[in-house]
Amino acid sequence: xxxxxxxxxxxxxxxxxxxxxxxxxxxxxxxxxxxxxxxxxxxxxxxxxxxxxxxxxxxxxxxxxxxxxxxxxxxxxxxxxxxxxxxxxxxxxxxxxxxxxxxxxxxxxxxxxxxxxxxxxxxxxxxxxxxxxxxxxxxxxxxxxxxxxxxxxxxxxxxxxxxxxxxxxxxxxxxxxxxxxxxxxxxxxxxxxxxxxxxxxxxxxxxxxxxxxxxxxxxxxxxxxxxxxxxxxxxxxxxxxxxxxxxxxxxxxxxxxxxxxxxxxxxxxxxxxxxxxxxxxxxxxxxxxxxxxxxxxxxxxxxxxxxxxxxxxxxxxxxxxxxxxxxxxxxxxxxxxxxxxxxxxxxxxxxxxxxxxxxxxxxxxxxxxxxxxxxxxxxxxxxxxxxxxxxxxxxxxxxxxxxxxxxxxxxxxxxxxxxxxxxxxxxxxxxxxxxxxxxxxxxxxxxxxxxxxxxxxxxxxxxxxxxxxxxxxxxxxxxxxxxxxxxxxxxxxxxxxxxxxxxxxxxxxxxxxxxxxxxxxxxxxxxxxxxxxxxxxxxxxxxxxxxxxxxxxxxxxxxxxxxxxxxxxxxxxxxxxxxxxxxxxxxxxxxxxxxxxxxxxxxxxxxxxxxxxxxxxxxxxxxxxxxxxxxxxxxxxxxxxxxxxxxxxxxxxxxxxxxxxxxxxxx
Numbered sequence: 001x002x003x004x005x006x007x008x009x010x011x012x013x014x015x016x017x018x019x020x021x022x023x024x025x026x027x028x029x030x031x032x033x034x035x036x037x038x039x040x041x042x043x044x045x046x047x048x049x050x051x052x053x054x055x056x057x058x059x060x061x062x063x064x065x066x067x068x069x070x071x072x073x074x075x076x077x078x079x080x081x082x083x084x085x086x087x088x089x090x091x092x093x094x095x096x097x098x099x100x101x102x103x104x105x106x107x108x109x110x111x112x113x114x115x116x117x118x119x120x121x122x123x124x125x126x127x128x129x130x131x132x133x134x135x136x137x138x139x140x141x142x143x144x145x146x147x148x149x150x151x152x153x154x155x156x157x158x159x160x161x162x163x164x165x166x167x168x169x170x171x172x173x174x175x176x177x178x179x180x181x182x183x184x185x186x187x188x189x190x191x192x193x194x195x196x197x198x199x200x201x202x203x204x205x206x207x208x209x210x211x212x213x214x215x216x217x218x219x220x221x222x223x224x225x226x227x228x229x230x231x232x233x234x235x236x237x238x239x240x241x242x243x244x245x246x247x248x249x250x251x252x253x254x255x256x257x258x259x260x261x262x263x264x265x266x267x268x269x270x271x272x273x274x275x276x277x278x279x280x281x282x283x284x285x286x287x288x289x290x291x292x293x294x295x296x297x298x299x300x301x302x303x304x305x306x307x308x309x310x311x312x313x314x315x316x317x318x319x320x321x322x323x324x325x326x327x328x329x330x331x332x333x334x335x336x337x338x339x340x341x342x343x344x345x346x347x348x349x350x351x352x353x354x355x356x357x358x359x360x361x362x363x364x365x366x367x368x369x370x371x372x373x374x375x376x377x378x379x380x381x382x383x384x385x386x387x388x389x390x391x392x393x394x395x396x397x398x399x400x401x402x403x404x405x406x407x408x409x410x411x412x413x414x415x416x417x418x419x420x421x422x423x424x425x426x427x428x429x430x431x432x433x434x435x436x437x438x439x440x441x442x443x444x445x446x447x448x449x450x451x452x453x454x455x456x457x458x459x460x461x462x463x464x465x466x467x468x469x470x471x472x473x474x475x476x477x478x479x480x481x482x483x484x485x486x487x488x489x490x491x492x493x494x495x496x497x498x499x500x501x502x503x504x505x506x507x508x509x510x511x512x513x514x515x516x517x518x519x520x521x522x523x524x525x526x527x528x529x530x531x532x533x534x535x536x537x538x539x540x541x542x543x544x545x546x547x548x549x550x551x552x553x554x555x556x557x558x559x560x561x562x563x564x565x566x567x568x569x570x571x572x573x574x575x576x577x578x579x580x581x582x583x584x585x586x587x588x589x590x591x592x593x594x595x596x597x598x599x600x601x602x603x604x605x606x607x608x609x610x611x612x613x614x615x616x617x618x619x620x621x622x623x624x625x626x627x628x629x630x631x632x633x634x635x636x637x638x639x640x641x642x643x644x645x646x647x648x649x650x651x652x653x654x655x656x657x658x659x660x661x662x663x664x665x666x667x
Contacts, residue, residue, distance in 0.1 A: 003053045004062040007078055010046045010088060011127050013039040014095070018120035025113025036116035037099045040123055044092025047127075051085035056485025061133055061197060072188045079133030079196050082486030083328050087260055088130045090335045093472075094252035095123040097465035101343055102244045104459035115155060119248065122148040126253040130260065135184050135194040138261070142225070145254050146173050152249075153241035165240040172234040176224020183217030186210060187268065196264060203267045215268060215275030218261075219282070226258030228316055229286040232309050233586050236293075239301040243346030246301060250308040251339035259315045259331055263324040270322055273415045280320035280418035284425035286313035289584060291432025295439065295569045296580035299355050300345050303440050307384060308338060310429055314399050317422035322413025323402035325487035330399055333391035336472040337383040344377035344466055347458050348444060357443040361521075361566050365451035366444065372463040374445055376470045381441050383473050385434040385506050388499075394477030397494030397502065400426050404498055430502045434509035439568055442517045516568035 017039030024031050054060060063077035099119060106112045125148065128141030147170075154166030188194050190209050191202035202208065222228065227235040235255070239246055249255060262269060262279075269275050287310050294306035311334045318327035349355045351370045352363055360366065367374045383392035403426060405411045406419025570577050579585065 003050055003060055003080065004078055006046050006050050006053075007060075007080060007131055010043045010050060010092070011124060011131060013043040013046075014120040014124040014127070018117040018124065021113055021117040021120065025117070029113065032113045032116060033103050036120060037096070037103065040092065040099050040120060041096045043123070043127070044089070044096045047085070047088040047092040050080065051089050051486075054080050054082065054085045056082045056483070056487075059197075063133060063195070072192060072194060074136040074194055075134045076137060077133030077195060078131050080131065082483075082488065083260070083263055083324070084130050086332060086483070086486050087256070087328065088127055090332050091123060091126050091130060091252045094335060094339045094469070095119070095248060097339060097343070097469055098244045098248045100461050101247075101346075101465050102242075104461035105244055105346060106242065107459075111155065115152070115242070118148050118151050119245070122152065122248065122253055126257065129257050133196050135188070135196065135199075139181070139184065142221075142257060142261075143177070145257060146170060146177070146225075149173070149238070149249060149254055152245040153238045155242050155245065156240065159240065161237075162240040165234075165237040169234040169238050172231055173224045176221045176231050178220075179217045180221020180224075183214050183221070186214050186217065190214065199265065200267055203271055208268065208271050211268065211271035212274050215272045216278065218265075218268070219275065219279060222258035222262055222316075223282065224258075225261075226255045226312050226316070227309050228258070228282055228312060229289060230586065232286065232290070233583060233590070235309055236297075236302050236305040236583065239299065239305050243301065243342055243349065246305070247339045247342035247346075250304070250342060251335040255308060255312055256331055256335065259312060259319070259327060262316075262319045263327050263331075266319060266322065266324045269319070270413055276320050276322070276414045276418050277421075279316055280414075280421040283313045283316035283320055284421050286310065286316065287425050287429035288432070291429050291436065292573065292576065292580045293583050294436040295432060296573055296577050297569075298358050298567070298581075300348065300357055300360070300440065300444060301342070301355055303357070303436060304338070304341050304345060307341075307433070307436065308334075310433060311338070311384075313429070314396060314426060317426060318399040318402055320414060320418045321402045321406040321422055322411060323398075326395070326398035326402045329487060330395035333383070333395040333472070333476050336469055336476060337380040337390070337392055340376050340380040340466055340469045340473055341384070343462070343469070344373040344380065347373035347462055347466075348377070350458070352452055357440065358567060361443040361447045362449040363447040363452045364449050366447060369452050369454065370458060372458065372466055376466040376473075378441065378445075379470055380473055381437045385437040385510060386430060386502060387434075387506065388503065389474075389478060391473055391475070391477035393499075393503070394494060396426075396430070397499050400498040400502055401495050404495065427502060427505055431505045431509035434506035435513045435572065436569070438510040438513040439517070442514065443567070446517075448521065513568050513572065516571045520566050520568050520571055 017035050021032055021035045024035065059079060059081035061077065061079055063075040065073060065075050099116065102112075102116065102119070106115060109115065122145060125141040125144035129138050129145070132138040132141065150166050150170040153169050154162050156162040157166075184194075187199060187208075191199045191207055193199060193202070208214070220231075224231040235250075238249065269279065290306045290310035290313065294303050294310065297303045297306060311330070315327045315330050315334075318324070318330065345355075347370050348360070348366065351373075352360050352366055354360065379390065383390035386393045386396040388394075400423060402411070403419050403422035406414050407416055407423050408419070409416060411419075573580055582588070
């Protein structure tokens with residue numbers, strides 16, 4: 001079987017599993033779980049085979065044209081290069097782990113069949129984006145992911161938070177997709193093709209007439225899909241969905257699509273130095289702002305959401321300095337440890353009965369109750385904080401090394417200003433990352449108070465996948481040197497200067513946070529838990545999470561007015577905390593700048609339609625009805641009445657004729 005045939009199977013298997021799961025969900029529920037896991041698992045294995053066959057060598061291209069589409073053709077095309085095959089392996093691995101985890105997490109959920117089918121469709125759409133060699137075909141997968149995210153984020157539709165979050169995610173990402181689509185058409189108009197290979201060839205030969213305009217239009221879609229400033233606000237609210245969905249979106253699908261798209265078409269963006277500077281500034285603001293916001297959040301999943309935004313900022317920063325190898329390297333390592341973090345957080349939420357870190361900090365014995373989640377989450381947090389020798393250290397250093405080389409003029413792909421922006425912002429973000437990672441670990445696993453109720457051992461389906469994903473979290477960075485061919489032959493080893501500097505500032509951030517925690521816990525012994533939810537020992541994890549979402553007001557920012565002295569984030573941020581906890585009021589700003597004016601305009605249009613336009617319509621109808629009534633009353637069948645009316649009319653006409661005759665005669 002050829003490599004391209006295997007790649008097509010990788011795309012089709014999750015899609016067929018989704019279709020079969022939807023069809024058999026009601027009639028044969030026993031087949032739902034196998035249809036959710038087996039096609040995705042098989043696709044993951046085949047993705048590994050495709051990666052091994054591709055071997056990091058020359059890209060493999062295949063295409064077919066089903067029907068003519070005008071001057072710019074659209075082809076069903078595959079483009080398998082080193083980046084594509086590695087990202088496909090990540091997508092397959094994380095999606096398989098999420099499906100296995102979900103079989104236990106949503107064991108008794110009545111909507112599990114549709115949930116599992118949507119996860120499979122989500123996976124298939126992301127694989128289509130990864131393998132596609134034509135931008136119009138890529139756009140199909142891009143939009144399917146947006147639709148799937150709407151339904152999956154709103155899985156707990158009984159809660160108003162989940163409904164609002166799903167609608168917000170859909171609208172914000174679609175807001176970015178409009179200029180993105182225009183940018184795709186402009187790119188095709190300049191290059192004469194939607195094929196990625198043709199576009200890259202045209203850019204190499206100087207065939208791009210409007211590089212800055214095209215790059216900025218495309219970046220709008222990337223900012224929406226990959227949650228970059230200023231279109232990142234949907235991602236923290238999307239935590240209202242089930243935890244496995246959060247793991248899938250944050251680790252391998254949706255948000256990774258934008259980064260991967262820019263990496264695929266980096267020469268298009270590199271053709272405009274202005275676009276790279278804009279991308280660098282966007283990445284810098286995203287890294288620092290999300291780090292400050294994460295340090296202020298009380299909800300454990302919301303901390304991880306802002307963490308994802310910040311790490312995506314690192315990837316965007318690598319692309320802004322023209323190093324797509326470093327960007328994809330960090331995408332892969334981040335996908336592994338972020339999946340661990342979210343899935344382990346789901347176990348912690350079930351065990352503690354709450355998603356509030358303030359509540360967890362007043363619970364003892366959580367570490368003993370969930371040892372698998374504790375150890376794997378500890379490893380993943382070390383990787384997030386870029387502590388050697390974990391994967392996050394190597395991938396983050398690759399980003400900083402690329403920025404260093406650009407800043408000092410060793411690379412001329414991007415302006416030096418972009419390099420300095422990413423280097424400085426990356427080091428500041430390293431401090432913040434270590435700080436909020438340390439804070440999360442201390443509040444979640446070093447609580448002081450009554451022991452957490454014993455819910456029994458967590459299901460094997462939930463704990464086993466944590467260890468599977470912990471392997472690349474630990475080893476991927478150490479083995480990345482063997483994957484140089486898959487990364488365009490670029491070296492990914494950290495330099496001594498950036499390694500020492502970034503690790504040093506990270507350790508400082510962690511130690512300062514630990515010191516602040518020691519200081520604050522002395523004042524918090526008698527305070528009640530904030531946002532706590534008492535879970536029944538036999539409650540299903542998904543039901544515990546749904547209850548926590550519905551009752552934990554801290555998720556949506558009202559905790560800003562309820563000081564918690566045990567939180568070191570408050571001490572570290574000081575007066576900035578009340579702004580950081582709400583994401584620096586961006587939602588309020590957007591509400592004032594866009595939502596309210598649009599709402600006012602809609603109300604005005606409704607008023608004009610109902611009170612002005614409809615008034616004329618109703619008036620015309622009333623006049624017609626009145627005339628009809630008058631005529632109907634006159635038609636009473638009485639001959640004398642008819643003759644009287646005829647004579648009266650004749651008399652009126654005669655008088656009128658005499659009057660007008662005299663008037664004309666006098667004139």
